[in-house]
Every structure is written in C-alpha cells, then in structure tokens.
Amino acid sequence: MNTRAAHGQPLRGAALIARFEAVTALLVATRQWWRPAPFQHPRLPWEATAPELANYLRALDRDAVEGLHSDLPALADQLSPWLPAAASVALGTVPQLPAQSLPPMPEPRDVPGRKWAQIQAFLSRCQTTTLPALEWCSGKAHLGRHYAALAGAPVTALEWDDALVAAAQQLAQREQRPVAAHCQDVLAPTAGRWLQPAQQVLALHACGELHRRLLRLCAERRPQALLLSPCCYHLGSGEDYEPLSQQGQRSALQLSREELRIALQETVTAPGREQRQRETLQAWRLGFDLLQRELRGIESYLRTPPLAAPATIAKGFAALCQQLARHHGLTVPAALDLAPWEQAGWRRLAEVRALDLVRALFRPLLELWVVLDYACLLQEHGYEVELGRFCQRSLTPRNLLLRAVLPAAGTTAQNVVENTY
Ligand SMILES: C[S@@+](CC[C@H](N)C(=O)[O-])C[C@H]1O[C@@H](n2cnc3c(N)ncnc32)[C@H](O)[C@@H]1O
Secondary structure, three states: OOHHHHHOOOEEOHHHHHHHHHHHHHHHHOHHHHOOOOOOOOOOHHHHOOHHHHHHHHHOOHHHHHHHHOOHHHHHHHHOOOOOHHHHHHHHOOOEOOOOOOOOOOOOOOOOHHHHHHHHHHHOOOOOOOOOEEEEOOOOOHHHHHHHHHHOOOEEEEEOOHHHHHHHHHHHHHHOOOEEEEEOOOOOHHHHHHOOOOOEEEEEEEEHHHHHHHHHHHHHHOOOEEEEEEEOOOOOOOOEOOOOOHHHHOOOOOOEHHHHHHOOOOOOOOOHHHHHHHHHHHHHHHHHHHHHHHHHOOOOOOOOOOOOHHHHHHHOHHHHHHHHHHHOOOOOOOOOOOHHHHHHHHHHHHHHHHHOHHHHHHHHHHHHHHHHHHHHHHHHOOOEEEEEEOOOOOOOOOOEEEEEEOOOOOOOHHHHHHHHO
16 A cells, blocks of 8 residues: 555555555455444344454443544544454545635525535635536536636536526526536436536536446546546445446455445434434334344344335334335234334444444445545546545535546656656
8 A cells, every 4th residue: 555645645546546456455354344234133243253342332332332433543443452443544544635725705695605615625626727617416506606707617517407407597697607507317328418528527426326427428528627526326326336447347345235325324413303313213113123023033134115204203113113014014913012112123223323333444445445446447548536535524524536637638647657656
C-alpha cells in the first residue's frame, strides 16, 4: 500500500490500483467477520471461534454501543485484540481533495442550507470551470445553477421527475442562469446522446445504477471531465454486484446487493422522532423473526417487505405480525399473546446493534472498494482520476468524490501515471 497516498494525498494513478488490491485482500481475508448479518443470525458463525468478542459486545450498554458506532478510531481500538482493526482503518482512510476558493455567493433562499454547503464543497473541487456542463440526476439543478453562475458556461440538467424539471427551469429563469433542464430517464437508451466530448459532467448523489450508467457512458463517449459523488450503491444492482472495471472483474472479492448496503448502514443523524420510529420497526421486525422461527420450527431468517414507519407503527405489533405472517403464508394463532415477542424483539435489537459493531469497522472499506472499482474503470478508459473526500462526514456521510479528466492532447493517461509515480 502507498502510505503517502493513505495519509495525505488524494488517490490517483498507480496508487488507486494499489489501494484497490490492498482493500480487496483485506476484505477477502476478513470476510468471516463482515459477511454474516447479525439481524439474520441469533448466533453468528464467528462466535464459535471468538466467544470472548461476542461476550464483550453483548455486555456493552446502549450508550457505549452507540458511541462506538459513531467513533471509528475508538471502535478500532476496542476490536483490535480480535481483528485487523488498525489496517482496516488505515486502508479506509481517504484524504480530502484540495479545494479551490470560490467567489463568495449569498446563500440562495431556495436551496436547503445543508445542500448549499455540499454544493459549494463539491464545486470547489472542480479543476475547470470553463466547460459547458451536464448535470446528471439534477433534481432542481441547484448544483447546475451554481456552476453556471461560476463558469458563465451553459448547463444541461437531466432529471426524470417532471415537477423537479419544471422547478429547475423556473429557478434558472428567475436567476437568469443558462441552465436547460430536460425530462430524461437516464437509464433509457436515449440518455447517452447528452454526453459530449467538450463537456464536464457533474453528478452529486446520483444513486446506484444511475451513477453506474453514467460511468459506463463516460467510458464510451468520453466527455472531457467528470465530477461524481456516488451514493446508494445497492439501488438498481442485480442480486450480485457486477464490477465495472477489468480490475474489479479479476478481483477475488464478490459482493451481493445486500453487502453493498452495508456501506450505507451507519448511524445517521435523523430527528429524534424518526429515529425512534426506525428503531421501533427494527425491533418489531426482529420480534417477528423470532416468532416465525417458532411457528415454522425452522431456524432461518425470512426476508420481509419494506414497511412505511408511521402507518405500520400506528397499527401496532400484532397487526405487523399478522401482515408479515400472511406475506409468508403463515398463521399466527389468534389466542397467542404477542407481547413477549415484542419485548424479545427489543432485546434482540440491542444485541444486533452491539454485534453490528464488527461490520461497522469494515463499512468504509466496502464503500471504498466499490468506488475504487469505478475509478479503475475510468482509468482503464484513459482518464486521469483522483479520489478524495469533498467535505466532512457531518455534512454528508456520502462524501467520496471521483474527479476524472482526459489528459491534454500529446500525453496519455499511461505516461501521466508513470511520470507521477
Ligand atoms: C438523491 S437525488 C440527488 C439530486 C441532486 N443531484 C442533489 O444532489 O440534490 C437523485 C435524483 O435522481 C432522480 N432520478 C431517479 N431516477 C432517475 C432516472 N431514472 N433518471 C433521471 N433521474 C432520476 C431523482 O428524481 C432525484 O432527483
């Protein structure tokens, strides 16, 4: 591993590939720790070999568990007697991309404060602001309007939701920005026509398959520059993640869609009421899981459909059990007292949160592996690529940024890589 890249410099060139290989090796070597999901296994397979770790985690109180979930270095310290925790933290560390200072702009009244801060942090990583831009999955094109203001260059914004497209047009007209918003499903075969060679593509938090489509199109149509912050890696993926790059396709690691979700399952700072609702649903699902094992006499997890929190909670735990039992063709005996199953669900939730600390250690690595696969694809198609962070986690936990540019005529990505390292 290139330690210089790990501790200060954004990842680029040969360091990207070296990091991809190192992350792959560590994830393969540690898969017995992060693969099994605690919510599916009342006894995790690794507990047989590390009972002291399971005991230690089960004995933690709620505050200690939540504290460790939000403090990766402290978690690594605690888990290091059992796991290669320090290596995992070091390999998951990606520094910030250096920022250019932007001319001061008053906060626009139509852009939520947090989104505005993300947009400024994102655009301060643009290396060029002279190219026309294409904004991918633009929402109301807040990012595109700000780019147009900075660059004085036209922006094309693609979004499939009519109402957001209309709002984008209205805001652009009101602020007199050269932004043309178009209603376009970016997964449709027609989407590729929007990518042009003399163009910078901007994509802030385009989800899963939406950003993977963009990456494939960039490889094919080669716009001059790309700035992408990906999110929701599992969305639109098949059962198994299919790496985009040749490097990824040769890799010894394979991830399922469920494993792509691990990268996102961190503590998010939701308002108290939402947090409580989410926990209630989790506890109830776990209570139902214990119940269905008893009803079927089979010790295995059953997948359950998505549930809307407020509506489901309003109907109560018994209604949830009936609904999920029907979904699986099971019958809950009418005389069965479900209160003990609900209480057992809450106890299971505390246990699952504690045991999930093991997976939490590997979350940054799983995310990084996927984004490095994206970086390798761009590099394989001649782009000079840098990977870094564009803001603090507190602003958004999805803060990885891929910056790719085609080298100037006369140089090739290959000799740029060789000259740099
Ligand atoms: C997470 S939001 C990000 C929006 C914006 N980039 C931002 O940072 O505020 C993802 C956007 O993708 C849009 N979207 C989802 N599926 C799409 C598709 N197939 N084609 C185009 N846009 C899509 C959604 O409507 C939404 O506006």
